[in-house]
Amino acid sequence: MATTESYEYERKKGLWNAEEDTVLINYVKKHGKGKWNRIPKVTGLKRSGKSCRLRWMNYLTPEVKRGDFSEEEEDLVIRLHNLLGNRWSLIAGRIPGRTDNQVKNFWNTHLSKKLGVQKNKVCVIPKCMPIVETEGNCNSASKGTSGEGNKLVYESCWSDDLMDFSSMHEGFMADDFESTFSFANSVDLCTPYFGEAFHHCFFGL
DNA sequence: AACACTGACAACCGCCAGGAC
DNA sequence: AGTCCTGGCGGTTGTCAGTGT
Secondary structure (H helix, E strand, O other), X not given: OXXXXXXXXXXXOOOOOHHHHHHHHHHHHHHOOOOOOHHHHHHOOOOOHHHHHHHHHHHHOOOOOOOOOOHHHHHHHHHHHHHHOOOHHHHHHOOOOOOHHHHHHHHHXXXXXXXXXXXXXXXXXXXXXXXXXXXXXXXXXXXXXXXXHHHHHHHHHOOHXXXXXXXHOOOOOOOOOHHHOOOOOOHHHHHHHOOHHHHHHHHOO
């Protein structure tokens, strides 16, 4: 027999059913988003606050778009991933109606295979600069290579326009501009980002 | 028809940052 | 200043439907 205390920590896992969804939707309608950890206590739902938040954000919220990614969305994901690496929330933030989880799944199941991107390997190969290859994601790219010398390589290759873009988007990009950029191991993918198409990708959104 | 395999997607886990106390 | 709580993130795992043998 479960004690009161053990009952309190009893948590259901796995897929959500319609009844649980209804409880969660009603709670958010009444109390709004946030304070997710209160939901199990208030509603009796046997889910963790984190699970409730995830369910709402990725599935139940009215803003989320269901169904396949369009060609435009796919193109955008590819471009943004080349610029931002595995920063799924940032990428999703630029694609209306798509969540970070959707983008991540779409990348892992469709695009990584389609593009032949190796896991945990980031290749930096814009045509205008020597190849710099590092292990890990884009965050580690700047740390994992040759420090100041590497930075010089980066800086010598950014066009003036690109640096302007950096200063204009300090809030959007990370504090360390260089480290936010990575490139898939395909020259064809890299090429468009240095020129009009690059600007279209961001400023045209 | 039954089983194995695969792909797609939903959900969980561990870690981290920021805010409240 | 230190601790706790909460929310957010990316990586990973679980589940299930579809397909092949």
